[in-house]
Amino acid sequence: MNITLPILLIEDNPMDVDLTRRAFIRHNLANPLEVLRDGQEALDFIVGWRTGEPAPSVILLDLKLPKVSGLEVLRNIRAHPNLGTVPVVVLTSSAEDADIHEAYAMGANSYIVKPVDFEKFIDVARQIELYWTVLNMPCFSKHV
Amino acid sequence: MAGLTENAQARLAAILEQSLNEIYLVNAQTLRFEFASNGAQRNLGHDLDSMRMMTLFDIQPQFDEAAFRILVDPLVNGEQEILVFETMHLRADGTCYPVEVHLQRVGNPRQTEFLAIILDITTRRRAELALRESEARFRVIVNTIPQLAWIAEPDGTRSWHNQRWYDYTGTIPEEMKGCGWHKVHDPEFLPKVIKRWNDALAAEQAFDMDVRLRGVDGQYRIFLTRAEPLKNAEGRVVQWFGTNTDVNDQRLGEQARRETEKQLQVVMENMSEGLVVSDFSRKLLHWNSAALKMHDVGNAEELLSNLQTFAQMFELSTIDGAILPIEQWPLTRILQDEHLHDLELRIRRIDRDWARIFSYSGAVSYYDDGKGLAFLTIKDITERKYAEEALRDAKINLEYKVSQRTSQLVAKSKELENFCYSVSHDLRAPLRGIAGYTRLLLESHSECLDEEGRGFLKNVRLATKNMTDLIEDLLSYSKLERRKLSTTAVSLPVFISKLLDQFQDATRNVRVIVDVDDFPIRADPEGLTIALRNLIDNALKFSIYTPEPVVEILARAADGYCVLSVRDNGIGFDMRFYDKIFEIFQRLHRAEDYPGTGIGLAMVQKAMERMGGRVWAESKLGAGAVFYLQLPLSGTAEATGPAINSA
Numbered sequence: 001m002n003i004t005l006p007i008l009l010i011e012d013n014p015m016d017v018d019l020t021r022r023a024f025i026r027h028n029l030a031n032p033l034e035v036l037r038d039g040q041e042a043l044d045f046i047v048g049w050r051t052g053e054p055a056p057s058v059i060l061l062d063l064k065l066p067k068v069s070g071l072e073v074l075r076n077i078r079a080h081p082n083l084g085t086v087p088v089v090v091l092t093s094s095a096e097d098a099d100i101h102e103a104y105a106m107g108a109n110s111y112i113v114k115p116v117d118f119e120k121f122i123d124v125a126r127q128i129e130l131y132w133t134v135l136n137m138p139c140f141s142k143h144v
Numbered sequence: 145m146a147g148l149t150e151n152a153q154a155r156l157a158a159i160l161e162q163s164l165n166e167i168y169l170v171n172a173q174t175l176r177f178e179f180a181s182n183g184a185q186r187n188l189g190h191d192l193d194s195m196r197m198m199t200l201f202d203i204q205p206q207f208d209e210a211a212f213r214i215l216v217d218p219l220v221n222g223e224q225e226i227l228v229f230e231t232m233h234l235r236a237d238g239t240c241y242p243v244e245v246h247l248q249r250v251g252n253p254r255q256t257e258f259l260a261i262i263l264d265i266t267t268r269r270r271a272e273l274a275l276r277e278s279e280a281r282f283r284v285i286v287n288t289i290p291q292l293a294w295i296a297e298p299d300g301t302r303s304w305h306n307q308r309w310y311d312y313t314g315t316i317p318e319e320m321k322g323c324g325w326h327k328v329h330d331p332e333f334l335p336k337v338i339k340r341w342n343d344a345l346a347a348e349q350a351f352d353m354d355v356r357l358r359g360v361d362g363q364y365r366i367f368l369t370r371a372e373p374l375k376n377a378e379g380r381v382v383q384w385f386g387t388n389t390d391v392n393d394q395r396l397g398e399q400a401r402r403e404t405e406k407q408l409q410v411v412m413e414n415m416s417e418g419l420v421v422s423d424f425s426r427k428l429l430h431w432n433s434a435a436l437k438m439h440d441v442g443n444a445e446e447l448l449s450n451l452q453t454f455a456q457m458f459e460l461s462t463i464d465g466a467i468l469p470i471e472q473w474p475l476t477r478i479l480q481d482e483h484l485h486d487l488e489l490r491i492r493r494i495d496r497d498w499a500r501i502f503s504y505s506g507a508v509s510y511y512d513d514g515k516g517l518a519f520l521t522i523k524d525i526t527e528r529k530y531a532e533e534a535l536r537d538a539k540i541n542l543e544y545k546v547s548q549r550t551s552q553l554v555a556k557s558k559e560l561e562n563f564c565y566s567v568s569h570d571l572r573a574p575l576r577g578i579a580g581y582t583r584l585l586l587e588s589h590s591e592c593l594d595e596e597g598r599g600f601l602k603n604v605r606l607a608t609k610n611m612t613d614l615i616e617d618l619l620s621y622s623k624l625e626r627r628k629l630s631t632t633a634v635s636l637p638v639f640i641s642k643l644l645d646q647f648q649d650a651t652r653n654v655r656v657i658v659d660v661d662d663f664p665i666r667a668d669p670e671g672l673t674i675a676l677r678n679l680i681d682n683a684l685k686f687s688i689y690t691p692e693p694v695v696e697i698l699a700r701a702a703d704g705y706c707v708l709s710v711r712d713n714g715i716g717f718d719m720r721f722y723d724k725i726f727e728i729f730q731r732l733h734r735a736e737d738y739p740g741t742g743i744g745l746a747m748v749q750k751a752m753e754r755m756g757g758r759v760w761a762e763s764k765l766g767a768g769a770v771f772y773l774q775l776p777l778s779g780t781a782e783a784t785g786p787a788i789n790s791a
Binding site: 019096116118 | 564574575579580584608609612619623627
């Protein structure tokens with residue numbers, strides 16, 4: 001298992017990006033955190049991803065993104081022949097039933113509401129990292 | 145024989161002698177016959193010689209000498225010149241015959257004689273007898289007939305009444321003589337009767353009239369009175385013969401029938417419904433005025449007499465416009481023994497622009513033996529139908545408007561949802577920034593701040609926390625409004641026990657009493673959780689300064705409802721503010737004393753509303769409070785969506 005696989009964060013809010021980064025740094029994140037700042041960037045990344053490049057260990061996806069919505073990004077990820085199996089954790093401020101339902105319906109692996117409290121957020125970051133990059137066994141696609 | 149010539153005397157004597165009439169000359173002293181005409185001799189069967197030996201009372205056996213002398217005394221005295229009497233003559237052969245005797249005194253005072261001229265009245269007697277018999281028969285007849293009968297004189301006075309008259313009126317002949325009959329007539333009508341009677345007398349024409357006669361019982365009855373004048377050979381009225389026939393029952397029956405008919409007529413003519421009566425041959429026997437008016441036809445029109453001709457002018461169709469053949473017309477159907485009740489049809493004049501909508505009812509009614517009449521009642525419901533149509537149009541219009549409004553509302557509601565989504569997402573993100581960076585500041589750069597600065601930072605973090613709570617509660621409230629409810633069987637003891645598990649820390653120093661009957665209710669578990677959790681939260685919060693806090697949770701079922709109560713012995717509230725406590729953002733306390741967003745009880749109320757229940761409370765300031773939740777025992781008002789398990 002390659003533990004240095006990157007964590008891909010798709011998030012437009014610079015403060016959330018910064019706080020997420022800091023939260024992960026708290027725990028001496030071994031995996032590099034790559035950030036895409038809007039839905040379009042995310043779609044470009046998916047399209048530009050080359051077979052053989054290391055796939056992210058987990059994608060942290062905000063739902064409310066400029067240009068292209070998080071759910072649309074999720075649909076594209078799942079439709080991708082090789083990236084389709086990458087775990088996607090929705091990390092968002094919305095606790096709306098509809099959002100949760102749709103996210104799962106489109107193949108989200110997990111749905112986490114971002115806590116406002118930073119202490120709790122740090123804890124969330126720690127658990128995500130532990131679970132998705134350490135405990136969870138990713139699906140190694142046939143390209144690897 | 146003085147004054148006559150001898151020749152004349154001789155001739156007269158011969159004539160007397162030869163006279164076929166009975167002529168006698170009788171000696172007034174001896175009463176012996178001195179002379180008897182030939183006719184007398186022949187009639188009696190005695191010759192003159194024998195007759196000279198006989199007295200008058202020898203041939204008149206009804207007299208003896210004494211009686212005869214008394215009879216002729218007036219003649220002897222000269223008081224009377226002639227004596228006429230009837231008696232019987234005895235023939236020589238012993239037979240008798242009736243005679244009328246004309247007796248007078250003749251001769252001089254020295255020799256007084258009686259001249260007797262005799263008429264044989266056998267024929268007359270026979271005729272008289274016949275008349276008497278005929279009269280007797282007549283009396284038997286007129287006393288036998290059921291009518292009262294009477295005879296009046298040409299001047300109108302009554303001379304005779306039959307026995308029935310006396311029996312009926314209870315009068316006696318003396319009373320009825322002349323104009324006595326007036327007494328038994330109804331005085332009210334008598335003048336009229338008298339006038340008619342006098343008119344009849346004057347005109348000598350038959351009299352015919354209903355009169356009212358009083359019976360012996362004092363009651364009047366109606367009699368048909370008829371009188372015919374009886375005329376003699378010269379055509380003069382000699383008598384009137386009248387009868388009174390009792391027609392009381394008949395007349396009263398007729399009157400009652402006429403009255404009934406008139407009443408029926410009045411009813412029929414004043415009915416607001418049209419009424420058409422027909423016989424089995426489809427002949428239209430009667431149209432009341434409402435029916436005529438409804439069809440806009442005059443009553444003289446021939447075509448109203450039967451259905452076929454009627455059909456030449458009118459066309460019937462269903463409400464939807466399908467034209468009906470005459471076989472399906474209401475009257476035809478009724479005549480086939482169908483009962484119609486409010487059959488609504490369109491009717492149209494063929495010859496001109498006239499159309500209405502009628503409602504038809506009717507049936508055949510049978511009477512006597514197999515006789516029957518079809519009656520059809522008709523109501524003009526045109527206006528009502530138009531009104532209904534207008535109403536239907538208005539309803540469709542209204543439904544359209546409602547659906548329009550509904551979609552507008554749905555759009556608004558969607559907008560509101562989007563707003564809430566934005567609140568949840570967009571307000572939380574900056575809050576997270578504030579919370580995150582103040583935390584980092586306090587953690588990593590605390591030494592750069594003095595005590596006051598650090599205090600400020602703590603207040604910022606506190607405010608952030610409050611705002612976060614407010615947003616979370618607001619979101620919960622809006623979610624509660626929008627979310628679909630489930631109807632799940634909930635066992636209250638289990639449900640409450642699980643719920644209290646979540647309050648383990650908070651209830652460490654509180655005596656919690658749970659007394660919940662074990663009955664299942666059907667409710668939305670999440671809604672019920674929200675309601676109960678908020679009430680328990682409040683109970684704990686407002687009794688936090690109470691020395692020995694007690695929270696009591698009860699559940700009882702009664703009258704189809706379950707009532708849950710949560711009681712505390714905390715600070716309570718003033719019932720003056722009762723209306724405020726369930727309003728959103730309303731608080732009765734300072735935040736530093738009792739923290740809260742003011743949404744809790746609003747949530748409780750909203751949850752109960754949505755589950756078809758209600759919430760109410762009782763309290764006294766400083767004496768604790770009790771909140772009640774009421775839920776219907778069987779099902780909830782809003783029962784949609786899949787069951788969601790929570791709690």
